Amino acid sequence: MTIERRDDRHRPATDGLDATAIVVTYNSRDHVTPCLAALTRAGVLARVVDNASTDGTGALIAAHFPGVSMVLNPVNMGFAAAVNQALSAVDTDIVLLVNPDCVLPEPTAHALVHTLRTHPDVGVVGPRLMDAEGRIAISAHPFESLTSLLASRFGGGLVPVSVRRLLCGENRRRTYDACRQVDTPVTVDWLSGACLAVRTELLRQLGGLDEQYFMYYEDEELCLRAWRHGARVLHLPTVHATHLGGASSNDPAWLWPHLYRSLLRFFSRHRHRSYPAARAAVLLRSLIGIGLSLVRMPWNSGIARSRACAWARVARIALTASVRQ
Structure with a gap:
Protein backbone atom coordinates (compact mmCIF):
# COMPACT_ATOMS: atom_id res chain seq x y z
CA MET A 1 0.00 0.00 0.00
CA LEU A 244 27.58 14.84 -2.48
CA GLY A 245 26.94 11.35 -3.88
CA GLY A 246 26.19 8.09 -2.11
CA ALA A 247 22.82 9.02 -0.66
CA SER A 248 21.28 5.59 -1.08
CA SER A 249 23.87 2.82 -1.05
CA ASN A 250 27.56 2.24 -1.62
CA ASP A 251 27.23 -1.52 -1.88
CA PRO A 252 28.60 -2.62 -5.29
CA ALA A 253 26.75 -5.92 -5.05
CA TRP A 254 23.51 -3.90 -5.18
CA LEU A 255 24.54 -0.97 -7.41
CA TRP A 256 26.65 -2.54 -10.15
CA PRO A 257 24.05 -5.05 -11.38
CA HIS A 258 21.56 -2.19 -11.82
CA LEU A 259 24.20 -0.13 -13.64
CA TYR A 260 25.19 -2.83 -16.11
CA ARG A 261 21.64 -4.06 -16.67
CA SER A 262 20.66 -0.50 -17.61
CA LEU A 263 23.75 -0.10 -19.78
CA LEU A 264 22.88 -3.20 -21.77
CA ARG A 265 19.24 -2.12 -22.03
CA PHE A 266 20.36 1.24 -23.49
CA PHE A 267 22.62 -0.50 -26.02
CA SER A 268 19.95 -3.00 -27.01
CA ARG A 269 17.58 -0.13 -27.80
CA HIS A 270 19.86 2.44 -29.36
CA ARG A 271 23.10 0.72 -30.36
CA HIS A 272 21.78 -2.43 -32.02
CA ARG A 273 24.88 -3.21 -34.08
CA SER A 274 27.29 -2.86 -31.17
CA TYR A 275 25.02 -4.55 -28.61
CA PRO A 276 26.66 -8.01 -28.93
CA ALA A 277 30.10 -6.42 -28.52
CA ALA A 278 28.83 -4.46 -25.52
CA ARG A 279 27.60 -7.68 -23.89
CA ALA A 280 30.96 -9.32 -24.53
CA ALA A 281 32.79 -6.31 -23.09
CA VAL A 282 30.66 -6.33 -19.94
CA LEU A 283 31.25 -10.06 -19.51
CA LEU A 284 35.00 -9.65 -19.97
CA ARG A 285 35.09 -6.75 -17.53
CA SER A 286 33.18 -8.76 -14.95
CA LEU A 287 35.56 -11.71 -15.29
CA ILE A 288 38.53 -9.39 -14.86
CA GLY A 289 36.80 -7.88 -11.83
CA ILE A 290 36.22 -11.30 -10.28
CA GLY A 291 39.85 -12.23 -10.84
CA LEU A 292 41.18 -9.01 -9.32
CA SER A 293 38.85 -9.38 -6.33
CA LEU A 294 40.10 -12.91 -5.67
CA VAL A 295 43.71 -11.71 -5.84
CA ARG A 296 42.97 -8.96 -3.32
CA MET A 297 40.94 -11.20 -1.01
CA PRO A 298 43.78 -11.98 1.49
CA TRP A 299 44.48 -8.28 2.09
CA ASN A 300 40.98 -6.81 2.20
CA SER A 301 38.56 -9.70 2.41
CA GLY A 302 35.34 -7.74 3.13
CA ILE A 303 35.58 -5.30 0.22
CA ALA A 304 37.04 -7.95 -2.09
CA ARG A 305 34.19 -10.37 -1.37
CA SER A 306 31.59 -7.67 -2.02
CA ARG A 307 33.25 -6.78 -5.31
CA ALA A 308 33.57 -10.40 -6.35
CA CYS A 309 29.87 -10.91 -5.61
CA ALA A 310 28.99 -7.76 -7.57
CA TRP A 311 31.02 -8.82 -10.61
CA ALA A 312 29.56 -12.32 -10.50
CA ARG A 313 26.06 -10.82 -10.68
CA VAL A 314 27.13 -8.59 -13.56
CA ALA A 315 28.55 -11.60 -15.41
CA ARG A 316 25.24 -13.41 -14.97
CA ILE A 317 23.40 -10.39 -16.40
CA ALA A 318 25.72 -10.28 -19.44
CA LEU A 319 25.28 -14.01 -20.04
CA THR A 320 21.49 -14.02 -19.72
CA ALA A 321 20.61 -10.67 -21.31
CA SER A 322 18.16 -11.02 -24.16
CA VAL A 323 18.95 -9.94 -27.70
CA ARG A 324 16.43 -7.10 -27.30
CA GLN A 325 15.49 -5.65 -23.91
Missing part, protein backbone atom coordinates in the same frame (compact mmCIF):
# COMPACT_ATOMS: atom_id res chain seq x y z
CA THR A 2 1.30 3.45 -0.93
CA ILE A 3 0.87 6.15 1.69
CA GLU A 4 0.73 9.82 0.73
CA ARG A 5 0.95 12.75 3.08
CA ARG A 6 0.41 16.35 2.10
CA ASP A 7 -0.23 19.53 4.04
CA ASP A 8 -0.73 22.49 1.71
CA ARG A 9 -1.01 24.86 4.67
CA HIS A 10 2.77 24.71 4.80
CA ARG A 11 3.32 24.99 1.07
CA PRO A 12 6.18 27.48 0.53
CA ALA A 13 5.58 30.73 -1.27
CA THR A 14 7.03 30.40 -4.74
CA ASP A 15 7.75 34.12 -5.32
CA GLY A 16 6.99 33.65 -9.00
CA LEU A 17 9.19 30.57 -9.40
CA ASP A 18 6.24 28.17 -9.53
CA ALA A 19 8.19 24.96 -10.14
CA THR A 20 8.03 21.54 -8.52
CA ALA A 21 11.04 19.55 -7.36
CA ILE A 22 10.75 15.76 -7.34
CA VAL A 23 13.08 14.08 -4.86
CA VAL A 24 13.30 10.28 -4.76
CA THR A 25 14.71 8.90 -1.50
CA TYR A 26 15.97 5.51 -0.45
CA ASN A 27 17.75 5.32 2.91
CA SER A 28 18.69 8.99 2.46
CA ARG A 29 18.36 10.15 6.06
CA ASP A 30 21.96 11.39 6.25
CA HIS A 31 21.68 13.56 3.14
CA VAL A 32 18.12 14.70 2.54
CA THR A 33 17.91 17.53 5.10
CA PRO A 34 20.28 19.95 3.26
CA CYS A 35 18.53 19.08 -0.01
CA LEU A 36 15.02 19.91 1.19
CA ALA A 37 16.19 22.93 3.19
CA ALA A 38 17.73 24.41 0.05
CA LEU A 39 14.57 23.79 -1.97
CA THR A 40 12.50 25.46 0.75
CA ARG A 41 14.78 28.52 0.72
CA ALA A 42 14.43 28.68 -3.06
CA GLY A 43 10.65 28.70 -2.78
CA VAL A 44 10.29 25.44 -4.69
CA LEU A 45 7.43 23.07 -3.95
CA ALA A 46 8.98 19.67 -3.18
CA ARG A 47 7.37 16.30 -3.73
CA VAL A 48 9.22 13.37 -2.16
CA VAL A 49 8.72 9.73 -3.11
CA ASP A 50 10.38 7.40 -0.61
CA ASN A 51 11.21 3.95 -1.96
CA ALA A 52 10.77 1.88 1.19
CA SER A 53 13.59 3.37 3.25
CA THR A 54 14.46 1.50 6.44
CA ASP A 55 16.63 4.19 8.04
CA GLY A 56 13.88 6.60 9.12
CA THR A 57 14.07 8.90 6.09
CA GLY A 58 10.28 9.31 5.94
CA ALA A 59 9.93 10.08 9.63
CA LEU A 60 12.69 12.69 9.47
CA ILE A 61 11.05 14.45 6.52
CA ALA A 62 7.62 14.38 8.20
CA ALA A 63 9.06 15.89 11.37
CA HIS A 64 11.24 18.62 9.87
CA PHE A 65 9.53 19.45 6.55
CA PRO A 66 5.76 19.44 7.11
CA GLY A 67 5.23 21.40 3.89
CA VAL A 68 6.67 18.65 1.74
CA SER A 69 4.26 16.35 -0.06
CA MET A 70 5.47 12.80 0.45
CA VAL A 71 4.60 9.36 -0.89
CA LEU A 72 5.81 6.35 1.10
CA ASN A 73 6.16 3.27 -1.10
CA PRO A 74 6.08 -0.15 0.58
CA VAL A 75 8.71 -1.46 -1.87
CA ASN A 76 11.56 0.06 -3.83
CA MET A 77 10.03 0.80 -7.24
CA GLY A 78 13.19 2.26 -8.73
CA PHE A 79 14.04 5.85 -9.56
CA ALA A 80 12.11 6.28 -12.81
CA ALA A 81 8.87 4.77 -11.51
CA ALA A 82 9.06 6.94 -8.38
CA VAL A 83 9.55 10.10 -10.44
CA ASN A 84 6.53 9.19 -12.55
CA GLN A 85 4.47 8.72 -9.39
CA ALA A 86 5.18 12.28 -8.35
CA LEU A 87 4.84 13.62 -11.89
CA SER A 88 1.20 12.56 -12.03
CA ALA A 89 0.35 15.15 -9.35
CA VAL A 90 2.54 18.02 -10.59
CA ASP A 91 0.60 21.15 -11.55
CA THR A 92 3.50 23.45 -12.45
CA ASP A 93 4.97 23.89 -15.93
CA ILE A 94 8.50 22.98 -14.87
CA VAL A 95 9.82 19.98 -12.95
CA LEU A 96 13.15 19.89 -11.17
CA LEU A 97 14.64 16.44 -10.67
CA VAL A 98 16.89 16.68 -7.62
CA ASN A 99 18.71 13.83 -5.94
CA PRO A 100 18.45 13.75 -2.12
CA ASP A 101 22.24 14.16 -1.91
CA CYS A 102 22.16 17.31 -4.07
CA VAL A 103 21.94 20.86 -2.71
CA LEU A 104 20.34 23.32 -5.14
CA PRO A 105 21.06 26.98 -4.27
CA GLU A 106 18.28 29.49 -4.80
CA PRO A 107 20.05 31.38 -7.66
CA THR A 108 20.55 28.08 -9.48
CA ALA A 109 16.90 27.07 -9.15
CA HIS A 110 15.81 30.45 -10.51
CA ALA A 111 18.34 30.30 -13.37
CA LEU A 112 17.18 26.85 -14.48
CA VAL A 113 13.52 27.86 -14.44
CA HIS A 114 14.25 31.19 -16.14
CA THR A 115 16.21 29.43 -18.90
CA LEU A 116 13.31 27.14 -19.75
CA ARG A 117 10.81 29.99 -19.70
CA THR A 118 12.90 32.23 -21.96
CA HIS A 119 14.21 29.58 -24.37
CA PRO A 120 11.25 27.68 -25.84
CA ASP A 121 13.55 25.39 -27.83
CA VAL A 122 15.19 24.06 -24.64
CA GLY A 123 13.48 21.09 -23.02
CA VAL A 124 16.07 20.03 -20.45
CA VAL A 125 18.63 22.17 -18.61
CA GLY A 126 21.10 21.38 -15.86
CA PRO A 127 23.69 23.31 -13.84
CA ARG A 128 27.37 22.74 -13.26
CA LEU A 129 27.77 20.11 -10.54
CA MET A 130 30.33 20.43 -7.76
CA ASP A 131 31.40 17.81 -5.24
CA ALA A 132 31.58 18.32 -1.48
CA GLU A 133 35.11 19.76 -1.79
CA GLY A 134 34.05 22.28 -4.42
CA ARG A 135 35.61 20.46 -7.36
CA ILE A 136 33.81 20.43 -10.70
CA ALA A 137 32.11 17.12 -11.45
CA ILE A 138 31.42 15.98 -15.00
CA SER A 139 27.67 16.23 -15.48
CA ALA A 140 27.31 16.63 -19.28
CA HIS A 141 28.10 13.81 -21.68
CA PRO A 142 27.88 12.68 -25.30
CA PHE A 143 25.60 9.72 -25.88
CA GLU A 144 27.14 6.37 -25.00
CA SER A 145 28.92 4.40 -27.72
CA LEU A 146 30.92 1.18 -27.78
CA THR A 147 34.14 3.20 -27.75
CA SER A 148 33.10 5.22 -24.72
CA LEU A 149 31.93 2.04 -22.98
CA LEU A 150 35.33 0.42 -23.48
CA ALA A 151 37.18 3.56 -22.38
CA SER A 152 35.10 4.04 -19.24
CA ARG A 153 34.39 0.48 -18.06
CA PHE A 154 37.99 -0.60 -18.61
CA GLY A 155 39.23 2.58 -16.99
CA GLY A 156 40.44 3.17 -13.47
CA GLY A 157 43.58 1.21 -12.76
CA LEU A 158 43.26 -0.85 -15.94
CA VAL A 159 43.90 1.95 -18.45
CA PRO A 160 45.91 5.16 -17.83
CA VAL A 161 43.96 8.43 -17.87
CA SER A 162 45.90 9.72 -20.88
CA VAL A 163 44.94 6.65 -22.90
CA ARG A 164 41.29 6.85 -21.82
CA ARG A 165 41.19 10.52 -22.85
CA LEU A 166 42.61 9.61 -26.25
CA LEU A 167 40.08 6.81 -26.73
CA CYS A 168 37.03 8.76 -25.67
CA GLY A 169 36.91 10.83 -28.86
CA GLU A 170 36.82 14.51 -29.74
CA ASN A 171 33.14 15.02 -28.93
CA ARG A 172 33.53 13.60 -25.43
CA ARG A 173 36.71 15.59 -24.78
CA ARG A 174 35.00 18.77 -25.95
CA THR A 175 31.99 18.14 -23.70
CA TYR A 176 34.15 17.37 -20.65
CA ASP A 177 36.28 20.45 -21.26
CA ALA A 178 33.09 22.51 -21.44
CA CYS A 179 32.08 21.20 -18.01
CA ARG A 180 35.40 22.27 -16.51
CA GLN A 181 36.41 25.40 -18.40
CA VAL A 182 33.51 27.05 -20.25
CA ASP A 183 31.35 29.66 -18.50
CA THR A 184 28.65 30.06 -21.13
CA PRO A 185 25.64 27.80 -21.83
CA VAL A 186 26.57 24.77 -23.94
CA THR A 187 24.27 22.46 -25.91
CA VAL A 188 25.07 18.85 -25.00
CA ASP A 189 23.76 15.34 -25.67
CA TRP A 190 22.66 14.50 -22.13
CA LEU A 191 22.89 15.65 -18.53
CA SER A 192 23.19 13.89 -15.20
CA GLY A 193 19.83 13.30 -13.55
CA ALA A 194 21.27 14.33 -10.17
CA CYS A 195 19.97 17.84 -10.86
CA LEU A 196 18.12 19.05 -13.91
CA ALA A 197 14.99 20.93 -14.94
CA VAL A 198 12.50 19.65 -17.51
CA ARG A 199 9.38 21.09 -19.05
CA THR A 200 6.47 19.24 -17.46
CA GLU A 201 4.56 19.06 -20.74
CA LEU A 202 7.58 17.56 -22.51
CA LEU A 203 8.14 14.99 -19.78
CA ARG A 204 4.50 13.94 -19.96
CA GLN A 205 4.55 13.79 -23.76
CA LEU A 206 7.52 11.42 -23.47
CA GLY A 207 5.55 9.25 -21.07
CA GLY A 208 7.65 10.25 -18.07
CA LEU A 209 10.94 8.55 -17.33
CA ASP A 210 11.35 5.08 -18.79
CA GLU A 211 10.50 2.65 -16.01
CA GLN A 212 12.40 -0.15 -17.71
CA TYR A 213 15.45 1.46 -16.12
CA PHE A 214 15.35 0.70 -12.39
CA MET A 215 18.22 3.14 -11.88
CA TYR A 216 21.01 4.54 -14.08
CA TYR A 217 20.70 5.55 -17.73
CA GLU A 218 17.17 6.89 -17.33
CA ASP A 219 18.65 10.41 -17.59
CA GLU A 220 20.48 9.60 -20.83
CA GLU A 221 17.33 7.95 -22.19
CA LEU A 222 15.30 11.05 -21.25
CA CYS A 223 17.67 13.42 -23.03
CA LEU A 224 17.89 11.23 -26.11
CA ARG A 225 14.11 11.12 -26.38
CA ALA A 226 13.93 14.89 -25.76
CA TRP A 227 16.30 15.50 -28.68
CA ARG A 228 14.23 13.21 -30.90
CA HIS A 229 11.17 15.17 -29.84
CA GLY A 230 12.82 18.38 -31.06
CA ALA A 231 13.86 19.79 -27.65
CA ARG A 232 17.38 20.99 -26.96
CA VAL A 233 19.42 19.90 -23.91
CA LEU A 234 21.44 22.70 -22.31
CA HIS A 235 24.29 22.69 -19.79
CA LEU A 236 24.33 25.89 -17.71
CA PRO A 237 27.81 26.26 -16.13
CA THR A 238 27.15 29.79 -14.87
CA VAL A 239 25.31 28.35 -11.85
CA HIS A 240 26.03 25.27 -9.79
CA ALA A 241 24.59 22.65 -7.46
CA THR A 242 26.51 20.55 -4.97
CA HIS A 243 26.25 16.79 -5.46
